[in-house]
Amino acid sequence: MTLRVEDLQVLFEVGDRVRFPTADGTLTGTVEKLNPARARVRCGADVWTVPYAGLDHASGASARERGERAARLKDVAANARALMDRNGLHAWSFRFGNARQKLGECRAKEKLIVLSRTHATQGAPDDVADTILHEIAHALAGPEAGHGPAWKAIARRLGATPASRAHESDAARRTREAARAGFRAGDTVEFTGRGEVRTGVIERMNPKRAKVRSGDTVWFVPYPRLRPIRRSRPRE
Numbered sequence: 001m002t003l004r005v006e007d008l009q010v011l012f013e014v015g016d017r018v019r020f021p022t023a024d025g026t027l028t029g030t031v032e033k034l035n036p037a038r039a040r041v042r043c044g045a046d047v048w049t050v051p052y053a054g055l056d057h058a059s060g061a062s063a064r065e066r067g068e069r070a071a072r073l074k075d076v077a078a079n080a081r082a083l084m085d086r087n088g089l090h091a092w093s094f095r096f097g098n099a100r101q102k103l104g105e106c107r108a109k110e111k112l113i114v115l116s117r118t119h120a121t122q123g124a125p126d127d128v129a130d131t132i133l134h135e136i137a138h139a140l141a142g143p144e145a146g147h148g149p150a151w152k153a154i155a156r157r158l159g160a161t162p163a164s165r166a167h168e169s170d171a172a173r174r175t176r177e178a179a180r181a182g183f184r185a186g187d188t189v190e191f192t193g194r195g196e197v198r199t200g201v202i203e204r205m206n207p208k209r210a211k212v213r214s215g216d217t218v219w220f221v222p223y224p225r226l227r228p229i230r231r232s233r234p235r236e
């Protein structure tokens with residue numbers, strides 16, 4: 001299993017000292033930003049955008065770590081491929097994705113399973129395997145099944161945790177729970193819906209989205225997108 005060009009992004013981090021060839025010789029600089037295909041590298045007063053394939057770590061320690069991360073990615077990809085084949089998903093493809101909030105994704109129309117590259121290199125191996133099986137269960141159950149009983153039965157049979165939260169990274173869950181803790185049913189809130197600022201009252205606090213009534217319309221709004229206007233009752 002070979003790594004795709006975009007998978008090389010995971011081999012670098014902001015702040016890494018790197019070197020790369022230019023027409024005027026090799027330059028050394030510091031990674032400022034990791035864009036999908038290229039890194040932004042600062043060399044003194046100049047900024048370069050360099051494709052990952054052309055970048056090398058400037059220190060031996062980083063180069064070693066780079067090798068370990070690349071090996072880990074290859075292992076995870078090979079394991080995903082083997083698990084997919086064992087479950088009859090020969091016609092499906094696997095690849096790594098850039099998402100940090102979503103650990104994995106099953107795209108039925110494209111017959112594609114995507115795994116977060118960050119999760120693959122930084123997650124505990126058991127968690128990463130669990131995410132792969134979670135997505136395989138989606139592939140087998142079909143998109144209509146959602147996280148319902150049919151999907152759960154397949155997830156259990158495969159040995160995956162039959163819980164929907166497996167898509168969400170810990171960081172994303174903490175952000176969502178912190179935002180949710182700031183509201184309660186009955187609060188008056190402001191949010192942007194279809195490009196307009198709207199005011200409504202929270203009717204129900206679902207785990208991920210608040211059910212908000214605004215006039216005759218009900219909206220389901222993620223907590224980080226709500227702004228408090230008036231509390232349902234004074235807080236002590």
Ligand SMILES: [Zn+2]
Nearest residue numbers: 138147164167
């Ligand atoms: Zn799922």
